[in-house]
Structure formats: structure tokens, C-alpha cells
Amino acid sequence: MAGHSHFSPANVEEHFEFNSEGKKRIIYAFIAGVVALVIGIYLLSKGEAGGHEVAAAGHEAAKAGHEAAAEHLSGGAVSHQPEAEEHYNWMNRVWANVWLNAVFFTGIAVVGMFFVSLQYLTKSGWSSVMKRVPEAFPKFLYISLPILILTFFFKGDVIFHWMHHGVTEVGSANYDKIIAGKSGYLNKNFFLIRLVVFGGLWILLWNMLRKKSLEEDLNGGTEYFTQLVKIGTAFIVIFGASSSIFAWDWVMSIDTHWFSTMFGWYMFSSWHVTTYAVIVLTILFLKDKGLMGYVNENHLHDLGKFMFAFSIFWTYVWFEQFLLIYYANLPEETIYFLERWEGYDKLYKSSEILMVILNFLLPFLVLMTRDAKRTRIFLKIAAFLIIAGHYIDFYQMIMPGVVGKHGGYGLVEFGMVTVFASAFIYVISGELTKASLVAKNHPFLPEALHHDI
Amino acid sequence: MSSTTNYILGVYDDEDEVLHAVGEVKAKGIKVEDVYSPFPIHGLDVAVGHERTRLPIAAFMFGTLGMICAFSLISYTMVFDWPMIIGGKDFFALPNWIPIAFEGTVLFTAFGLVSTFCISNDLWPGNKTLPLDIRTTDDKFVMAINLDKNKVSADDIKKALKESGAIEVNVK
Numbered sequence: 052m053a054g055h056s057h058f059s060p061a062n063v064e065e066h067f068e069f070n071s072e073g074k075k076r077i078i079y080a081f082i083a084g085v086v087a088l089v090i091g092i093y094l095l096s097k098g099e100a101g102g103h104e105v106a107a108a109g110h111e112a113a114k115a116g117h118e119a120a121a122e123h124l125s126g127g128a129v130s131h132q133p134e135a136e137e138h139y140n141w142m143n144r145v146w147a148n149v150w151l152n153a154v155f156f157t158g159i160a161v162v163g164m165f166f167v168s169l170q171y172l173t174k175s176g177w178s179s180v181m182k183r184v185p186e187a188f189p190k191f192l193y194i195s196l197p198i199l200i201l202t203f204f205f206k207g208d209v210i211f212h213w214m215h216h217g218v219t220e221v222g223s224a225n226y227d228k229i230i231a232g233k234s235g236y237l238n239k240n241f242f243l244i245r246l247v248v249f250g251g252l253w254i255l256l257w258n259m260l261r262k263k264s265l266e267e268d269l270n271g272g273t274e275y276f277t278q279l280v281k282i283g284t285a286f287i288v289i290f291g292a293s294s295s296i297f298a299w300d301w302v303m304s305i306d307t308h309w310f311s312t313m314f315g316w317y318m319f320s321s322w323h324v325t326t327y328a329v330i331v332l333t334i335l336f337l338k339d340k341g342l343m344g345y346v347n348e349n350h351l352h353d354l355g356k357f358m359f360a361f362s363i364f365w366t367y368v369w370f371e372q373f374l375l376i377y378y379a380n381l382p383e384e385t386i387y388f389l390e391r392w393e394g395y396d397k398l399y400k401s402s403e404i405l406m407v408i409l410n411f412l413l414p415f416l417v418l419m420t421r422d423a424k425r426t427r428i429f430l431k432i433a434a435f436l437i438i439a440g441h442y443i444d445f446y447q448m449i450m451p452g453v454v455g456k457h458g459g460y461g462l463v464e465f466g467m468v469t470v471f472a473s474a475f476i477y478v479i480s481g482e483l484t485k486a487s488l489v490a491k492n493h494p495f496l497p498e499a500l501h502h503d504i
Numbered sequence: 505m506s507s508t509t510n511y512i513l514g515v516y517d518d519e520d521e522v523l524h525a526v527g528e529v530k531a532k533g534i535k536v537e538d539v540y541s542p543f544p545i546h547g548l549d550v551a552v553g554h555e556r557t558r559l560p561i562a563a564f565m566f567g568t569l570g571m572i573c574a575f576s577l578i579s580y581t582m583v584f585d586w587p588m589i590i591g592g593k594d595f596f597a598l599p600n601w602i603p604i605a606f607e608g609t610v611l612f613t614a615f616g617l618v619s620t621f622c623i624s625n626d627l628w629p630g631n632k633t634l635p636l637d638i639r640t641t642d643d644k645f646v647m648a649i650n651l652d653k654n655k656v657s658a659d660d661i662k663k664a665l666k667e668s669g670a671i672e673v674n675v676k
Contacts, residue, residue, distance in 0.1 A: 370602065377599050378591055421560065503546045 064487040065342055069480040077477045084469030091462030095141045139457060146206045147453040148463055152471040153202065154301050155445045157195040158322030159329050159475070163188025164257045165290055166326065171276075171283030176495035177353055177502045180346050183490055184333050185326070186264060187482035189257040191475050196250040199301070203242065210453050212307040213237045230307050237304055245300060249293035256286045264490060271492035294319045302445075305452035309387045313372040318448070320368045324361035324410075325441040327354060328434035333479070335427055335434075343488055348425040349502045355424030358433055362414040365441075366407075391447055395456040402443050402460075409440030442468065510651035511537070511676045512658060513636055514665035515644050519545050522645040525668035526551040529647065532664050537650040540640040559617060566616030567609045574608020575601060636676060 163185035170178045208214040212230065217223030219231040219238075230237070260282045267275035295315025303314045311317070331354050337343045376384045391399045413436050423429040450458045490496065514529075516522040523545055526536055536552050539545075582588060583595045593600065626633055637646045647670070649661055656664075662673045 370599075374599050374603070380591055419564075421556075501546075 064489065064491050067337060067340070067342060067480070067483045067488055069484045073480065074477070077473050077480070081470060081473040081477070084466045084473060086466070087462045088466030088470060091464075091466050092142075092145055094461070095144060095463060098141075140209075141457075143209045144454045144457055145463055145467075146202065146209045147450060147458075148467040149198065149202050149206075150210050150301075150453070151445055151449045152467050153195050153198040154449070155325075155442060156191060156471050156475050157199065158318075159326050160188045160191035160195060161253055161290070161294075162322050162326035163330070164253065164260070164286060165323075166330070167260065168283030168286040168290070171280045172287055174280070174495075176498035177350060178499065179493040179495045180350060180489055180499040180502075181330070181334055181343070181354075182493070183486055183488050184337075184483070185330050186261065187479050187486075188326070188329070189253065190482040191478050192250065192254055192257070194474060194478060196246075196254070199250075200243070200246055203246065207239065207242075210449075211237075211304055212452070213304060214239065233307065237307065242300055245293075245296055249289065249296065252289050253286075253293070256282055256289070260286070265486055267492045268487060268490060273494050275492075276494050294322075302448050305449060306387060306390075308383060311372055311376070311384070311387075313368060313375070317365075317368045317372055320361065320365040321441050321444050324358060324365050325438055327357045327361060328437040328441075330354060331358065331430050331434045332438075333483075335431055337483075337488065338427070345489065345500055347502075349504050350499070351427070351430060352421070352424045352504055353502075355418055355430055355433070358414060358430075358437060359418040359424065362411060362418075362437060365444075366411040369407075369410075369444075390451045390455075394451065395458070398456060398458060399447060399451050403447055406440055406443045406447060409436050410444060413440075510658075511636060512649045512651060512661050512665070513674045513676055514647040514649070514668070514670035515637065515639070515672045515674065516647065516669060517644055517671055518669075519543075519645060521669045522647060523548055523551055525647060525665075525670070528668040529649075529664050532656070532660075534649060534656050534661055534664055535654050537648045537653065540635060540637070540646040540648065542641060542643065542645075559621065562620045563613050563617050566620075567613040569616075570608040570610070570612025571605050573612065574605045577608075578604050637674070 166178075166185040167182050169175075170182060202210070208216065212218070213233065215225055217225040218227045219234045220226055221231070260279060263275050263279050263282065267279075298315040298318035302318055303310065331351070334343060334346055334351070334354070338346065373388060376388060391403050393400070414433050417429055417433045417436070418424055423433075446464075493499075514525070516525060519541065522539060522541070526539060526548070530536055530551075530553070539548055539552055541548070578601050579596065582597075587595045589595070590597070590600070622628060635641060636648055637644065640646050647665065649665075651658060651661070654661065658675075665673045
């Protein structure tokens with residue numbers, strides 16, 4: 052059939068070059084982030100009001116309104132971290148930021164692997180033109196997982212209520228019966244074992260998948276595809292369990308008294324949609340460089356649909372978690388939302404509202420039409436909104452529980468996210484150069500090149 | 505299809521050929537009314553030059569209508585007609601309304617869209633419109649050209665269809 056362009060692997064192979072110009076720019080961004088971070092830490096050390104007006108206002112008002120708020124918040128069975136209020140260290144906010152960004156970027160990295168595995172498990176054809184992009188993401192696990200492990204090991208007691216001194220010792224001033232009851236699961240050794248075992252499995256399976264995928268480029272043949280399907284399936288089984296477990300471990304256990312059975316889904320959905328946004332931005336960046344010409348508006352349309360659909364999915368999970376708690380109105384559950392809505396003198400209320408606008412309303416409206424999902428500028432706008440919104444989502448999950456009234460948006464937050472983002476971009480760019488941007492011997496590549504929706 | 509219209513039908517036996525033929529026939533200045541196929545062919549609607557469907561607009565309107573209806577119903581019953589305290593909430597408990605508003609949106613969109621689709625395609629129950637060529641429900645592809653909407657003579661159209669690979673050309 053003459054209408055179909057002749058396909059040969061030789062004319063699709065192409066490489067991204069991470070040149071010194073690009074490297075320089077990212078290193079400058081990294082340095083700028085470090086500078087902002089250092090200034091932010093300096094301002095924090097001079098007194099927490101230095102961070103940001105929000106923090107300052109919160110502090111001023113907290114003096115007057117704190118007693119009332121504390122009484123209101125602890126109305127139920129929960130008295131939330133009373134000992135943390137007494138000896139608060141200004142460095143806590145820095146460690147909370149390290150944890151926040153490490154969790155956020157670990158998610159983006161690992162969901163790249165999840166996406167590729169899912170494509171293999173479902174034997175999807177359309178995505179084979181762009182699978183090299185998410186396939187490069189898990190490289191960042193080599194940086195973010197050690198950060199998680201080290202931060203937990205040395206500063207875990209700052210982040211986690213259940214690691215505070217003496218909470219599980221009968222007779223201690225800090226003794227907490229509820230947390231002591233959870234100590235069979237929430238203890239330092241078991242936490243580290245879970246982190247190392249599952250994190251190690253993620254990295255191991257990604258390495259296996261990456262190796263097979265690159266060998267397929269050299270040799271071709273469908274046996275690689277069969278093996279990749281098996282690796283992908285194994286990863287999805289492991290990730291199904293570990294994504295929930297890490298959601299409880301890394302984020303939910305910060306508010307140790309509180310629990311939600313929706314939380315694993317909730318955090319996964321947030322990671323998931325963010326990764327789609329990062330994939331879209333990476334592909335559009337490469338397309339702007341004149342690469343990946345074979346990724347046309349049909350593939351972008353599919354990715355846009357994913358961003359649209361999973362923004363709604365996130366909203367569904369987030370709202371469902373809220374609605375069940377709102378409806379049941381149990382004090383030990385509602386405290387979570389009270390803290391984020393009315394607690395700490397409404398310090399977190401504006402970002403809670405902003406988050407829903409950024410994560411649901413705007414992507415929903417921007418990406419609703421077919422044309423928007425096929426137009427680069429709309430995809431870019433939506434992707435940036437989603438990434439910013441889900442950073443705030445994670446901020447809302449982690450900050451109120453760790454720093455409470457000492458939180459805010461300041462140079463520390465801005466600097467830390469810049470440092471992590473530029474490190475992420477640097478590592479991923481480096482990994483993208485190591486293989487052809489198109490998996491040229493992928494058996495479904497001809498199908499993907501003729502993708503038409 | 506009223507019987508007074510004059511159609512010239514080119515019958516093809518391959519989907520790639522008919523897709524290609526549409527371009528060839530159109531290149532000769534002939535207006536193609538439609539192509540009938542037993543299954544969807546990628547790129548055919550673009551080749552024939554059909555406008556994109558406006559069903560999404562209908563979907564949006566039905567969805568909005570459904571949301572408003574569900575929201576009004578629950579507000580009227582739970583706030584005005586028979587106020588009830590559930591779980592100690594206000595009468596107007598907005599978060600509780602959202603699942604109902606969502607279900608109403610989905611229900612109206614689904615029913616509304618199926619109805620709109622069927623009505624706009626003459627697919628109501630009891631309608632006995634026969635295809636121009638019964639074989640398009642089996643293994644043949646038919647390109648229909650409306651003579652009344654074309655300035656090109658019937659003979660030229662027949663010739664163009666033959667040249668583009670039609671296995672037979674019928675007049676209906």
C-alpha cells in the first residue's frame with residue numbers, strides 16, 4: 052500500500068545530546084536553588100518570621116489564637132504532638148522539605164517504570180514511540196532513595212511522630228498508648244527493611260528492564276518483548292503492594308494517630324498524574340529541539356487524555372477520602388482535615404484551596420476539548436499546573452504534620468524544590484542520552500508510527 | 505435516502521483501495537457524498553472531508569443539564585421540601601451533594617448522547633432505511649456520489665470510479 056510510508060529502523064534512530072550548554076544551564080539553576088536554600092536557612096535561623104509573610108502572619112496570630120485552635124484540634128481522642136511544640140528546632144522545616152521533595156521526586160521516578168511496565172503488561176502499541184522517555188526516569192531513584200534512607204536514619208524523629216523519644220515506653224512522659232500499639236509495624240528497623248527491600252526491588256527490576264530494552268535495540272526479535280512483559284508484570288505486582296506500603300510509611304505515618312484506607316491510592320494517584328505531566332513536558336522539550344518528530348499529535352492526544360483522566364481520578368480519590376471522613380465525623384479522623392483547613396490559624400487553608408483548583412478545576416477546563424489535547428501550548432500549561440498542584444498536594448500531606456504552625460512558603464521551599472528539580476532534570480537528561488530516543492526494534496513500533504485517533 | 509436522488513456507487517473490495525480512491529476521485533473535482541464500510545477505517549472521515557462530530561458539545565450540555573437537575577432535586581428535597589438532619593450536618597451539606605451531582609451528570613450524558621447519536625443517524629426503532637448496497641454490511645466498500653450535487657457529468661464520474669479501482673459501478 053503506497054499510502055503507508057516505508058518503515059525501516061535505520062531512519063528512526065536518533066539521539067538526544069546533553070551538551071555543555073544545557074548542562075551549564077541546569078547547574079546554574081542548581082546553584083541558584085542552593086543559594087536560595089542557604090539564604091532561606093539563614094533567615095530561618097534568625098527566627099522563623101524571616102521565611103515568609105505567611106509564616107510571619109501565622110506566628111503572630113498563633114500566639115493569640117493558638118490555645119483556642121489547640122483545644123479545637125484536640126477535641127477528640129487525639130492530642131497532637133504536644134511535645135513537638137515545646138522544643139521546636141527551626142531546622143525541622145528544612146528536613147521536612149528534604150523529605151517532601153525526596154518523596155515527590157521518588158514518585159515521579161518510579162512511576163516512569165510503572166508506566167513502561169503497564170504498557171508491556173497491556174501489550175500497548177501506541178506508546179512504543181515514546182517509552183524511552185519514562186524509561187529513563189527511574190535513574191533518579193539512585194539519588195532519591197538514598198536521600199530518603201539517610202534522612203530517615205538520621206532525622207526520622209523530626210519527621211515522624213512515632214519516632215519521638217519514649218512514645219512507646221511505658222512510664223515515659225511521652226508515652227502514647229496508640230502509637231505503642233502500632234509499634235509492631237512502625238519501628239525503625241522494620242521501616243528501613245521495607246524501604247531497602249522494596250526500593251532495591253524497584254531498582255533491580257528497572258535495571259533488568261532497561262538492559263533488555265537496550266539489547267532489543269541491538270539485536271531485535273520478539274523474545275525480548277516476551278521477557279520485557281514478564282519483567283513489567285513482576286514490577287506491577289511488587290509496585291501494587293509497595294506503593295501503598297510506602298504511602299503509609301513515608302507520608303501517612305507522619306500523622307501517626309490518623310489513618311485512612313484510601314491513602315495508598317491517594318498518594319499513588321498524585322504521583323501518577325504528576326509523572327504524566329513530566330513525560331509530556333519532556334517529550335515537548337525534545338520536540339522543540341527538533342527530535343522525536345514521529346511523536347505526532349495523536350500520541351500527544353493520548354498523553355493529554357491520560358493527564359485529563361488522572362487529574363479527575365486524583366480528584367475522585369482525594370474527595371472520596373474527604374467525603375467519608377466528613378460524613379462519619381469521627382474526631383480521630385476529622386483532625387487531619389481540621390489541621391489543614393482551620394488549624395494553625397488557617398495557615399494551610401489557602402494552599403488546600405489552591406491545590407484543588409490547580410489539580411482539578413484548571414486541568415479539567417484546559418484539557419477538556421480535543422483540540423487542547425492536540426495543541427502543544429495547552430499541554431504545556433496543563434502539565435505545569437499539574438506539577439505545581441501536586442507539589443502543593445504533597446506539601447499539604449507532609450508539612451502540617453511535621454512543622455505545624457511553623458510552616459509556610461519561603462525561600463527554603465523554593466530553594467529545595469529547585470535543587471531537587473534541577474538534579475532530576477540533570478540525571479534524566481544524562482540517562483536519555485544513553486539510548487536511541489525510539490526503541491527501534493520494538494515489535495509494535497510500526498503500529499505506533501501509524502497511530503491515528 | 506429518498507428514491508428521487510441520483511447516486512452513482514463505486515464498489516470496492518479492499519479498505520486500503522477505497523481510502524486511496526477517495527483522494528483520487530476528489531482530485532478530479534468530484535464531490536464524494538459518503539463512503540460505506542462494514543467497519544471503521546482510520547483516516548477515512550478526514551479523506552472524505554466530513555466535518556468533525558459535534559457530539560462532544562451535546563455531551564457537555566447534557567452533562568451540565570444533568571448536574572443542575574441532580575443538584576436541584578437533592579437541594580429541593582433535602583433543604584426545602586422535607587429538611588432532614590443527617591450525621592449532624594447542615595441541611596445544605598454541599599460535599600454530600602457532589603456524588604449525586606456527579607451521578608446525575610453521567611446519567612444524563614450517557615442517555616442524552618445515545619439518543620442524540622441515534623436520532624441524528626436515523627436510527628430510531630422501526631426505521632427501515634436500507635443501505636445503498638446491502639453488501640456494505642458484509643465485505644464490500646461503497647463510495648457514494650450524489651449526482652445532483654456534482655457539476656461533473658455522470659459518464660466522467662463513472663470513468664473516474666473505474667480508474668480508481670472500483671470493481672463495479674452502479675447507478676441508484
